[in-house]
Amino acid sequence: MQDLKILHDAILNGDAKTAKAKTEQALAAGVEPMKLVQEYMMPAMDEVGRRFECSEYFVPELLLSARAMKAALALIRPLLTATGAQPTGRVALGTVKGDLHDIGKNLVAAMLEGGGYEVIDLGVNVSPEQFVAAVKEKGVNIVAMSALLTTTMPSMKTTIEALKQSGVREKVKVIIGGAPITQKYADEIGADGFSESAAGAVTAAKKAMTA
Amino acid sequence: MSMFDTKGKPASTEGRKENTLRKLQRMNTALRHEEPDRVPVSDFFWGGFTKRWQQELGLPSDANPYYHYDLDWIVTVPNMDPWIRPFETLKETAEEVVVKTGFGAIMHKHFEFPMPEMRDWETDTFEKLERATFDDPHDRRRFFEGGDNQIAGVGDGFQRNTPPWIETVKSLRPDFPVYGSIIEVSECLTRLIGQENALLWMGEEPERMGAVINRIGEFYFEMAKAEIEAGAGLLDGFVIWGDVAYKKCTFMSPKYWREYFKPWVAKIAAHAHAAGLPVIYHGCGNVKAIFQDYIDMKIDAYNPLEAKAGMDVVELRRRYGHGIGFCGNSDVQVWETGDRDAIRREVLRKLNAARGGGYIFQSDHSVSSAVSGHTYDYIVKLVREFGKYPIRLGEFEETI
Numbered sequence: 001m002q003d004l005k006i007l008h009d010a011i012l013n014g015d016a017k018t019a020k021a022k023t024e025q026a027l028a029a030g031v032e033p034m035k036l037v038q039e040y041m042m043p044a045m046d047e048v049g050r051r052f053e054c055s056e057y058f059v060p061e062l063l064l065s066a067r068a069m070k071a072a073l074a075l076i077r078p079l080l081t082a083t084g085a086q087p088t089g090r091v092a093l094g095t096v097k098g099d100l101h102d103i104g105k106n107l108v109a110a111m112l113e114g115g116g117y118e119v120i121d122l123g124v125n126v127s128p129e130q131f132v133a134a135v136k137e138k139g140v141n142i143v144a145m146s147a148l149l150t151t152t153m154p155s156m157k158t159t160i161e162a163l164k165q166s167g168v169r170e171k172v173k174v175i176i177g178g179a180p181i182t183q184k185y186a187d188e189i190g191a192d193g194f195s196e197s198a199a200g201a202v203t204a205a206k207k208a209m210t211a
Numbered sequence: 212m213s214m215f216d217t218k219g220k221p222a223s224t225e226g227r228k229e230n231t232l233r234k235l236q237r238m239n240t241a242l243r244h245e246e247p248d249r250v251p252v253s254d255f256f257w258g259g260f261t262k263r264w265q266q267e268l269g270l271p272s273d274a275n276p277y278y279h280y281d282l283d284w285i286v287t288v289p290n291m292d293p294w295i296r297p298f299e300t301l302k303e304t305a306e307e308v309v310v311k312t313g314f315g316a317i318m319h320k321h322f323e324f325p326m327p328e329m330r331d332w333e334t335d336t337f338e339k340l341e342r343a344t345f346d347d348p349h350d351r352r353r354f355f356e357g358g359d360n361q362i363a364g365v366g367d368g369f370q371r372n373t374p375p376w377i378e379t380v381k382s383l384r385p386d387f388p389v390y391g392s393i394i395e396v397s398e399c400l401t402r403l404i405g406q407e408n409a410l411l412w413m414g415e416e417p418e419r420m421g422a423v424i425n426r427i428g429e430f431y432f433e434m435a436k437a438e439i440e441a442g443a444g445l446l447d448g449f450v451i452w453g454d455v456a457y458k459k460c461t462f463m464s465p466k467y468w469r470e471y472f473k474p475w476v477a478k479i480a481a482h483a484h485a486a487g488l489p490v491i492y493h494g495c496g497n498v499k500a501i502f503q504d505y506i507d508m509k510i511d512a513y514n515p516l517e518a519k520a521g522m523d524v525v526e527l528r529r530r531y532g533h534g535i536g537f538c539g540n541s542d543v544q545v546w547e548t549g550d551r552d553a554i555r556r557e558v559l560r561k562l563n564a565a566r567g568g569g570y571i572f573q574s575d576h577s578v579s580s581a582v583s584g585h586t587y588d589y590i591v592k593l594v595r596e597f598g599k600y601p602i603r604l605g606e607f608e609e610t611i
Binding site: 014055058059060061063064067097100101103104106124125149150151152179180196197209 | 410463517520
């Protein structure tokens with residue numbers, strides 16, 4: 001639908017005002033919320049991710065598109081909840097204990113939401129116990145952890161251990177990322193996925209869920 | 212205890228020691244891409260590392276790696292806060308403190324955690340940023356008076372009433388080549404408005420934000436000039452602290468960086484050079500897309516060259532020859548393993564970049580508290596042994 005392509009382009013171009021206005025218009029015209037998400041909004045964020053991966057987009061563009069997506073999602077989410085529609089996945093996201101950096105985590109949150117995931121952002125300095133609580137109490141099926149420092153990355157392993165000891169490890173997939181993090185480290189600590197960048201978080205989450 | 216709190220004995224009237232002049236010659240020879248007696252070595256140390264190093268090596272609580280290892284250079288930081296004022300304490304307990312700084316940043320420092328958290332910023336809208344006016348960049352208090360400042364005061368440690376910058380310079384001068392330093396716009400924006408707002412507003416209003424970047428660039432250029440003047444005759448070099456990249460690439464497009472950020476780095480570097488000071492630029496992350504630009508600006512050495520961001524001095528030397536010096540790149544994640552074989556391999560391999568000069572050996576960012584004191588001790592010994600010219604690295608020799 002040509003008219004709804006404006007929504008797609010607004011998200012792609014980081015135009016939150018137009019994204020919100022077009023979403024309002026579409027919903028008022030009776031367009032199904034899930035159609036908007038699946039046929040226009042998620043493909044827009046997929047394209048944002050692709051452009052980011054090949055260095056056509058950089059962090060400013062990613063942030064603008066994420067904001068436009070969020071503006072549109074804010075109108076749609078209550079309607080999806082009311083119909084019982086389920087997100088692609090429910091993610092508990094946080095920077096690990098002892099680590100107070102958040103920009104990477106925030107970008108991952110934006111990309112995951114753009115990918116149709118519901119994100120429960122636990123913030124920074126998140127203890128293993130807090131991740132476990134999110135799994136037990138909020139129906140989370142993905143735990144996504146970020147660390148910027150080599151001295152805080154061990155908390156990722158501790159969190160995975162805590163998930164095992166609490167008997168919930170098999171209920172979730174664990175994906176990790178951050179400056180010092182590598183695939184090798186992810187394999188060593190038993191994580192299910194790793195992403196080099198925020199834009200890759202959606203791919204990592206999808207891969208982990210289907211593995 | 213923190214990264215920038217090394218002070219020497221109170222300024223003495225004796226001239227510089229012979230050994231210090233040798234260190235200065237070593238540094239300058241390396242930066243001229245000639246071979247000195249040996250590869251210069253130094254680093255930036257977390258307060259947590261220094262404490263651990265003291266305990267593990269049975270050293271007194273005032274022992275300092277710069278003095279203990281007679282390292283080859285040290286950097287100092289003046290008061291670069293836009294607003295020169297004491298920290299406003301918002302919360303203080305035995306475990307943590309929350310202060311508002313001279314950047315208007317609300318900083319949370321938990322004393323058990325290595326890095327502080329920036330929680331909020333006084334300058335929280337674009338309009339406020341555009342209207343913000345700062346204290347005089349030439350204000351003498353920045354250089355000649357003590358007081359709180361965010362960069363020296365809230366980092367891996369927490370320090371109030373940082374001594375006057377000039378007294379720190381004078382106290383270190385007898386024993387070390389001493390570099391002054393300045394932040395460039397990116398480092399200011401992170402502290403003034405938060406990195407997320409900085410990048411968002413660059414995307415939202417690129418030209419208006421560009422005007423702000425130019426205004427802040429001018430501010431710190433003036434401050435750099437004032438610092439070089441205040442330290443005239445006392446400084447041996449100048450560091451420019453930047454932060455425009457991360458693991459993947461630059462935060463903003465190289466095109467945007469070149470239009471708005473690069474000119475100010477170029478101006479500061481040119482002014483330092485005109486004052487006879489070599490320039491080391493510090494910028495984390497993967498800067499491969501703009502590395503040639505630093506060569507074009509005649510930066511004398513690039514630091515820290517994070518291995519975790521894919522930077523490798525041996526490859527860089529192959530690609531750029533002696534177009535630029537390197538300072539850093541030894542992978543601290545290898546240091547943290549404590550595996551002597553792996554560390555030896557890592558250190559010696561990186562020394563390949565030192566052939567023909569142009570290399571200062573350091574970690575690829577800073578020495579964290581996950582590095583053991585014995586490991587650092589071993590590393591310095593390795594560099595001192597294998598970093599003597601002519602460089603001979605045996606099985607670790609690589610063709611450049």
